[in-house]
Amino acid sequence: MYPFLCMVLLLVSSTEAAVDCNSASTCTECISLPYSCFWCYTPGLARCLSPQDKDSCSTSLSSYSSAINEINELPISDQNQVSLKSVSLKLRVNESIDIKVSVKASNDYPLDLYILMDLSTSFGPDLVNVKNIAPQLPLSLQNVSSGFKIGFGAFVDKPILPFTSNQQLMYDPHPSFAIPFSYEHIVSLTNSSDLFNSKLQDIKGSTNVDIPEGTLDAMLQAVVCDDVIEWREDSRKILLVMTDAVLHTAGDGSLAGIVKPNDGLCHTEYDESTNRTLYTASLLQDYPSLELVKMVLTDNDVVPVFAVAGNSNIFALYNESVSPLLNGFAVKLENDSSNLIPVLIESYYKVVANAQLSFNLPDHISATVRANCSDYLPQRRECVEIGNETVEFTMSVSLRECTQELRDNKSADIIVTIPGFSQFLIKVSGYCSCECESQSTRGSTECSKNGNLTCGLCNCDEGWGGSTCSCSTSLQCPVGLNGKTCNGRGTCECGECHCNNVNSAELSDTTGVDSPLIYGAACECSNYECLTDGNGVVCSGEGDCQCYNGTYECLCAVSALTGERRTGEWCQCSTDHCIDPDANNQTLLCSGNGTCSPCEPKGQACTCNDLYSGPYCEESTFVSGTLLGSCDNSVRDCVICYGEAARSESENSSISCDSSSCDNFALLTSSPSDEYIIPGSLPNSNTDCSFISGECQYTYIAGRRPDGEDLYAVPPRICLPIPIWAIVTILLVLIILLGIGILIAIKCCCMYLDYKKCKKSVKIVPLKENETQCTKNHAITMTLIQNVALS
Incomplete structure (x- = not known):
């Protein structure tokens, strides 16, 4: 291996996610599962196996792993800046391949520079300076690349109102402006200074009506018209756009009734009548979108640089919005373009300063990028200010799913562009079908001569069934309570239901059952469908789920503390709830100071007697300073x-x-x-x-x-010192005497009043006998009162 040569490593992605390999019923389904499921194609044992089970079928095992089929790489040199030219991958779903590619900026790499100039009225003064500077431009490029080529084109806008108008030119016998046009190619890429200069001196400015220009129309044509511009394959390609105005984008063409979307193809042709090479579809289709222009720039490895004159707002628009969207750069141009040569040099060094991986991926393929450079921007997949450094990118490519194209053995091509450096191709195909599926044995003895053997599985002829096609399909399997054969949870083979497997990992996490199972003659039962507690755990995790003819019941466990079996519909009741875990005697319910309600939650099941409290009645209410005795x-x-x-x-x-x-x-x-x-x-x-x-x-x-x-x-x-009966007698006598006294007093009062009345009547009729009688009556009365009082 040469230094800095691309290194490619195969790394199978690791994960702890559980995948049920047994859920796949065919070889294709098996290899479409992630994380290395294996298909055993031994007749009678054919099935999808997990990695830990693959040893049970070591002699007939189909194992597919992501691999690199072909790689084309070159060492880094002055003529080659990217170590990888192409690589062909065959991926299995969710298994990734790591591709490492080295990048280094060459000091004297071939340069293709195409200048695209705004020739609208506002940019007219700049054209004069450009013509004056034109002879010096090729000479300045020799300082950065001995193998340079330079070309030139111009643009205005679509030649139709409300974008442009040529009415003023119709009345001018010697027009100083050219008739408005959308895009004109003037000089193809050349290293001839004389040709470039002579062509540039003949051009004229033009006019327009509105402020935005048809910049994107011109940019797209300058990139895709490879035969016209003559871009070289192995060169650093820079498209320098000189402008002082904003640009039209997709949809603006509707202002002139142009609604057909831009097709992104080349429509620039030479017109013999005018001896000009012009964009001929300007009035036939709308402006391209920024996304479309970005795609063609990336696919053709062309870096856009916007040399912007005019006010600071225009420059900010290109620097902060347009350039980043197109993976390009913006540089400041003087209002008269007098600094064009320094701008060219600055543009070149901006292009080679940063190395960025740019690519578009289909939905079924994913990729992540890492880099070992000192200043890496992960969001842009870009190494910044690399200078003479060799940087290495690691690109992890994985297949999310098998599409129909991949199943048809077609590959997906991914062009990875490193703007200003080069690009490489990734061809992605997938393990989306098993080879054994195309090798079927008809009338196989393994299938009782009643079917075809494919990947170890029997595909039975009509009227036959079973794993070996030995059973007549006329045999009926039992129907479940829901009216479905095998309760809809199994397959019928030879009149018997073979219940489906259960995703153990998923169910055990949610139900608490370690080994979920479906069983029964009609697959009507399971060990995980009993009643559950509030957390969804079957039988509260304190019993076994029993099934009888589709009816479920929890068989509760026996308490290790009390020796009593738990009760309740989901084993939620237990006398354990009443036992204090911190007590010495862990068989004493409610600490012996209350009654136990076993169906209440732990800590709430004890009803304490008087003078006791606590979740297990373990606390006495005898508190210092409180009267705890009671009257009884x-x-x-x-x-x-x-x-x-x-x-x-x-x-x-x-x-x-x-x-x-x-x-x-x-x-x-x-x-x-x-x-x-x-x-x-x-x-x-x-x-x-x-x-x-x-x-x-x-x-x-x-x-x-x-x-x-x-x-x-x-x-x-x-x-008491005196008996109560004596006290009562005395009280009665006193009450009687008091009553008699009251009566005597009343009688005395009455007699005294009678006497007074009698005396008054004597005064009226003064008879001596009458006075004598009054006195006699009074004396008799007083005598009676005295006798009563004495008695």
Whole structure:
């Protein structure tokens, strides 16, 4: 290998993506799958195999891998700037080939420069300077390339309103302007300075009406008319466009009724009557689009350079928009073109300064480009300012899919252009069919003489079926519940359903079933169609999916903790949900302090008893500073007994309360206080309770021990000093006496009023007997009152 010679490496792209090779039923389908599936064509074993299974069919294996069929390369030299001329690839789907190509700018490489000048009215003064500079142009090019050629052409616009008009020329007997034209080729590429200069001196400017020019019409013709311009094959091709105006693009022709799209072909011909070479289809078809011009520039390896005069806005348009779209450059031209020679030199060095890979790909082919240069622009696939450096591009080409053209053994041609350097060709064909498919054995014994053997598979004659064509198709396979043979999930062979394989990788990720399987006489069952949890996992991942005649049910697993089988339609219920994973005793449900609801989610399945909390009732609500004891009416009998016992103890007598139900009671011989703590109880866990029984009040203090048992402390009972019945009797007597007193008072008042009335009547009728009677009645009444009071 020469230094800098193109190096080509075959790299099979690696990926972790899972591909089910078993899904392919023919050899063509198998090799169309990516990542190296292999076809085994052994009769009886014919199938598509994954790389790990290929050893099972080592003697009859079709293996197709992307490869380089042919390569044409040359060493880098002053006459050759690109190391690769052509390469032929045969690709398998999604297997890439890496092509490495070296590029270096030659110091004295053949140069073809074609100058395309705007001859509209606004560019008239520039034409005078160009004619003056013309003799010097070839001499200046000798400094950059000894093998140069230079040519010249001009353009204005389509010779029709509203683009141009020749009315002013019709009345001028000695016109100083030429009749408007679209594009005129004036000088073919030549190294003769005299020819170039003489031809240039004879040209005239022209006129136009609107501001934009027909630049793209002229550019396309100057590139595609190879026989007219005489571009050389091995040369650096530069198209220098001199202008001071914007350009017309596709669609603008409709202003003059020209709507036919530009065909991108050469229509520039020599006219003997005028002795001029002109673009003849200017009025027949529209302006080309920028995309079309870019395509022909790329295909013909021509680099456009726009030498722009006029205001800064025009230059900005070409520098920032037009040039990048066409993979070209823009340079600033003085308003009178007086700096044309420096612009030519600058244009040349701009072209050779950057190396860029430019190509168009069909939809079924993809490519990526890398480079080892110091300043690389990945979006443009361009190495910038390479100078004398040799740069190396690595182009990875891959086939996305097999098209019909590739299946018909046709190749796709890709022209890769490195503007200003050269181009190379990539021919891409594909492994889109198996050779064994064209080699069929009719009436093969491997097919029971009832079919043809192709790539190890039997294609059975009508009326026969099975892998070896040994079964009559009259045998019917069972019909599934959906009314389809083999439930639509299998193939019928010899009256039996052979259920389809399942994409294990895809289903195991979504259902949680490690080995998905379809089975049953009619392929009516599977082990992955039972009910699932919220994440889509079959039987919650805690059981096996069972199928009986198309009816699915989860067979739940047994808990390793409790020994109990999980329950629920999708095994979502388990007493494991009630076991505290951090507890020492992992068989105690809800820590023994609550009830378990196994169908609730883990951490939510325990309903805690009073005074307990937490997801597993593991937390006591005995909190320091909180009264945790509670009053309980069920202990009244024990409290009464202990209250009597406490009283008798203070009176030096003895009462026993030894009942087993009163074990948690203690005696207090003094009244309880707020600071009193029952021995053995939690701090601050006591509360006062009391009730009345008979003539006595009983008080007790309730507390709680650390183990959860209640404690009770009972002080002596408190009884009244007078019996209740005596108090009631006294109250009744007092009430009766009070009533009698009230009645006597009322009677006295009435008698006194009667006496006063009697005395008043005596004054009116003064009879002595009447006064005596009043006094007598009053005395009798008072005597009665006294007797009642004494009694």
